[in-house]
Amino acid sequence: MVHSIDDCCCLWLYQNGGGTMANVARKKDKKITWKEIKRQKSLLIIAFFVTVYGFIFYYWPLTGWIMAFQNYKPAKGILGSDFVGLDKFKFLFSDAAFLRVIRNTFCMGALNLVTTTVMAILFAVLLNEIRSSLAKKLVQTISYMPHFLSWIIVTGILHDALSSTGIINDLLMRFGAIKDSINFFAHTQYFWPIVAFANCWKETGWNAIIYLAAITAIDPSLYEAASIDGANRLQKIRYITLPGIKPTIMILLLMNIGNVLNAGFEVQYLLGNGLVQSVSQTIDIYVLNWGISQNDFSLGTAAGIFKSAVSIALIVICNYLAKRAGEEQLF
Amino acid sequence: MNKRKVKSSMGSKIFTVLNSLFMISFVVITLYPVLNTVAISFNDGIDAVRGGIYLWPRKFAIKNYQTVLAMENLIIGAKITVARTVIGTASSLIVNALLAYVVSRKRFLFKSQLSLFWVITMYVNGGLIPVFLLYRNLHLTGTFWVYVVPGMVSAWNMLVLRTYMLGIPDSLEESAQLDGAGYMTIFLKIISPLCKPVYATVVLFVAVGQWNSWFDAMLYNRMKTEYTTLQYELMKLLSSVMQQSGSAASASERGSAAAAITPLTIRSAATVVTMLPIICLYPFLQRYFVTGLTIGGVKE
Numbered sequence: 001m002v003h004s005i006d007d008c009c010c011l012w013l014y015q016n017g018g019g020t021m022a023n024v025a026r027k028k029d030k031k032i033t034w035k036e037i038k039r040q041k042s043l044l045i046i047a048f049f050v051t052v053y054g055f056i057f058y059y060w061p062l063t064g065w066i067m068a069f070q071n072y073k074p075a076k077g078i079l080g081s082d083f084v085g086l087d088k089f090k091f092l093f094s095d096a097a098f099l100r101v102i103r104n105t106f107c108m109g110a111l112n113l114v115t116t117t118v119m120a121i122l123f124a125v126l127l128n129e130i131r132s133s134l135a136k137k138l139v140q141t142i143s144y145m146p147h148f149l150s151w152i153i154v155t156g157i158l159h160d161a162l163s164s165t166g167i168i169n170d171l172l173m174r175f176g177a178i179k180d181s182i183n184f185f186a187h188t189q190y191f192w193p194i195v196a197f198a199n200c201w202k203e204t205g206w207n208a209i210i211y212l213a214a215i216t217a218i219d220p221s222l223y224e225a226a227s228i229d230g231a232n233r234l235q236k237i238r239y240i241t242l243p244g245i246k247p248t249i250m251i252l253l254l255m256n257i258g259n260v261l262n263a264g265f266e267v268q269y270l271l272g273n274g275l276v277q278s279v280s281q282t283i284d285i286y287v288l289n290w291g292i293s294q295n296d297f298s299l300g301t302a303a304g305i306f307k308s309a310v311s312i313a314l315i316v317i318c319n320y321l322a323k324r325a326g327e328e329q330l331f
Numbered sequence: 332m333n334k335r336k337v338k339s340s341m342g343s344k345i346f347t348v349l350n351s352l353f354m355i356s357f358v359v360i361t362l363y364p365v366l367n368t369v370a371i372s373f374n375d376g377i378d379a380v381r382g383g384i385y386l387w388p389r390k391f392a393i394k395n396y397q398t399v400l401a402m403e404n405l406i407i408g409a410k411i412t413v414a415r416t417v418i419g420t421a422s423s424l425i426v427n428a429l430l431a432y433v434v435s436r437k438r439f440l441f442k443s444q445l446s447l448f449w450v451i452t453m454y455v456n457g458g459l460i461p462v463f464l465l466y467r468n469l470h471l472t473g474t475f476w477v478y479v480v481p482g483m484v485s486a487w488n489m490l491v492l493r494t495y496m497l498g499i500p501d502s503l504e505e506s507a508q509l510d511g512a513g514y515m516t517i518f519l520k521i522i523s524p525l526c527k528p529v530y531a532t533v534v535l536f537v538a539v540g541q542w543n544s545w546f547d548a549m550l551y552n553r554m555k556t557e558y559t560t561l562q563y564e565l566m567k568l569l570s571s572v573m574q575q576s577g578s579a580a581s582a583s584e585r586g587s588a589a590a591a592i593t594p595l596t597i598r599s600a601a602t603v604v605t606m607l608p609i610i611c612l613y614p615f616l617q618r619y620f621v622t623g624l625t626i627g628g629v630k631e
Contacts, residue, residue, distance in 0.1 A: 025449060032438060032440060036438065037440060039513070039514070040436075040438075040439060040514065042513065042514045043433045043436060043439050043513045043514050044440070044441075046430065046433050047430075047433050047439075047445055050429075050433075050445075050484060051445070051448065052431050054448060054449065054452065054484065055481070056465075056591060057465075057481055057484075058452040058456065058457075058459075058479075059452075060465060061457025061458070061461035061464075061465050062455070062457050062461070062464045063457075063461070064457050064458075064460065064461025064464060064465070065457065065458075065461065067460070076504065083501050083576075089565075093542065109379065114363070119356075123357065126350050126353055126354065127354070129346070130350065130351075130354065131347075135354075137357060138359070139354050141614050141617065142358050142361055142362060142622075143357070143358075143361060143619070144613065145361065145362075145365070145610065145613065148531055148539055148606075148610070148613050149543070149545075149606055150542075150543035150544075150545065150562050150565075150611045151543075151545075151567045152543075152545055152565050152569060153565070153602050153605065153606055155355045155569065155574070156565070156598060156602055157364040157365065157366075157367075157602070158364070158568045159369070159569070159572070160364070160367065160368065160595075161364050161367070163382075164382075165380075165381065165382020166361070166362060166382070167364075167367065167385075170382070170383070174370075181452075188440070201360070201361070204357075205361075209620075209621055209625070210624055210625060213456065213621075213624075213625040231345075232342050233342070233343055233346050234342075234346065249521055254423060254435060266476050266546070270569070271564070284459070287458070287460065288387070288459065291459060291460040291463070292459075292463065292550065294461075296361050297460050300459065300460040301458060301461060303461045304458030304459055304461075305458065305460070306456075308455065308456070308458060310456075312454055312471070315454055
């Protein structure tokens, strides 16, 4: 729900890890004997406990999806509550507020994805052009810093910077762009850009790590050859660096598209207020409001199922596209 | 030929200048808000509400920190946060490392089934409400363990560890087996020492997640002040600032000398206290998270 970058990376990792596994499976030669199974007793015990744990904490909640098709009453429990079919879903899709949160979630997710990806690539490419290794190291170390701050801290800092006495209003008034300070959190048109900026501020340096690693993997002789041919630095970026990291960009982008819906909770929840709630609320916030605050567990679950279904569809499509893109470009 | 060389070096110089400007503004935008918060945290409360504090306090005061360090809830939150970070990270590392070890054994009976079982959990989850009800039924809500037990196994960390363990040559395990070592001995004596770098990576990821999480405290332990966390207390302070910012002007008018602290400066001081440990530590752990992110990503 909240670890969007981690999610994207695990997909990325799974792809590579999965490849290794397939190779191993192919190499398997001997059949596993009874004697060997006995020797694996300790492994089997660990596997057993971890699986029990997994069933309880990850698979058992799935049975709660039944609630979405019921008029769930906590006193009656899942077994005793009345079934109402698709009524809860019908209510959801006739609720203007729900349609609005779908729009908000998609639009903010897409905006964040585009801006953070562009910023991370730009930063990685330009950082790679810095000659002094000390300066490079220093800038990169500073660039990671915001990633380690919690969203509570980041939104607090952002709130200060954008407040009526904050640095942004201060600068704008000093340069005469505005006469009176703007209350950025009271106008709907500023909310999405603020969220996108917050994401860029927090994650640019962190997201650039993987692009920087991809850049260092580019064959240096390509740059030497280009220099001999008289290419300038922009041309080298345009014709060597960017094509060199294109597979990485493609895969990360496709992976992140699958997670667009997961990137909409903390910032929106912490920065949103009554004045901008028509643009700030996301599916997760809707679930929280209906499910926990209003105690309508059935409606909250139904909205959650909708989100999961769309997420899984996006992930499946993107995994498929990534694999195809990967086969054509990576290997 | 000569002319062209001069021209290209001119272009290169312009590029260097522009690039340096970009990097300098990047660093300024990254650092300024943090330094500004530090400055505000050392400033007199009423004075700070007027604004116009940049990188240095205008009316120096230590009162904010004295107040913060005397706030009972924040002290409890700090203790709980340290406890959950230590206990949560240790248990998570042990369980994930064991699981990764099991699924990375090439001859383990259920190797692929067990991997799949966990990979599925990355994509499918019950969602907020069913999970909330589950924790309530298990009597995890309203306890400290709700911070530790539910997130103990993470498929992503398990996969990082597995990828690393798969890279360790089989011959090490095989020779130990010939010497009569069982699987657990191999794990403790051979695999774990070799996995120190990746263990550090996972510790870093889990610890930062534990330190920074606030949502679980809000959702599961809202009524239990004895299990509050630092970040959740900070969030409460933040919302009090947000409510007050509308009436900032009136606050400074009211400004009697008695109230030398305001939510703004208190929150800034609490923010500094909360982020200090991480900001001091992360530069020394760089190579670990860079390793973690690029494991499996770039093949050398």
